[in-house]
Amino acid sequence: MARTETWTRVWDGLRAVAAALALAAIIAQLVRTVGISVASKTEYGHHVGTVVANFFSFFTIESNLAAAVTLLIGAIWAWTKGRDAAVEPRWFAILLVCVSTYMIVTGIVYNTLLRGIQLSVGATVPWSNEVLHVVIPLFLLADVLFAPRRRALPWSTAWIIVIYPIVWAVYTLVRAPLVVSPATGKPYWYPYPFLDPHQSGGYLAVAAYIVGIAIAIVGVGLLVIWAGRFRVVRGRRMASEAHSAGAVDS
Template structure:
């Protein structure tokens, strides 16, 4: 079982990296053809997407996890359990947000790679959740771990809202680039009030998903514990 999990974790990590590289090459080709002077900005924008950052974190975590599951015979080390819980939370949230809010938004066909899109937004998030359901070594963590889990998303939101007005949008050539339309105050009559609503909503989703994964881990540990007589 552990060998199978290690192989699958490694394969999914490779698939995620391939998807990110494939989309990066497509993005560079698309923007360098039209506006080569904005290539540096485009690269910065590419790696500012929460989806890209969470998938990179997932690839690294799964690669580490492939080694951990082979080396450890009991529960996962606490540091890895926290890392895996955090990354799983980010990936599942990415899948939920994309498929609920963003899947119907049309993008330029020359800018997207459909297979890459599906890996980072659907396949990888689904696998991370399945991993928590079946992989050995799961460790029960206290509910207060959610305080660690939410640090990165909050930092990303602050970074995004501070950076976005200062960045040139490659598509328009004007100031103001937001990785996701629901974060752009210019697209709503309510401006930043609308943005605040979505930030709070996503924070609630992240916390709920994180607490759900923590609960799932505890349930698995309790279910596998031998009954006392």
């Protein structure tokens, strides 16, 4: 088996492992979260439906879930229809560039804005937290840089990338004032402190954070698209040089 083919098979396996790890981390944290809700002595904390809905309203959880499903789809495609394919299908390339952007931004935001925030003791599964905020973002970054079968996408793909974050931000800001916080009983619930207008700075600070994160998403998205285009162009150049060298030798 050629070195390139070996690397392709290895990476397909790594994608499946990363998907399984992300799903295991999500399930572990969900079980812990629901367990805390069931054991809660307050009416608002005991409302499991709200707790579960809140859990799946985190950008981190949704992005990791989307990444896991995408990576698993990619592995299955590679093991079936894509066994002899030289490049990934366009639909999968778009999915991959989206989840890669979201996960890389998740890693950046968590490790710059949220890592130092103190949480209730026992509320977070430590290994799950690291997997979802560090391991999977780093794997998606590695996927952007090293995964085989890369397809070059047009710059206009950036418009597709921003659809989900916009929808998520609108959903979050509309829903938050309508939900009682299971942890505190406050008449609102925001998934992240920097989105809470009741904090210092109010809505002006929230708007500044949203703009900053939006810029980060667009910027990272464009870099992910550029990386794919660069790798494809470099691969074609190397193949052309190798062909020319072979023609000269013959």
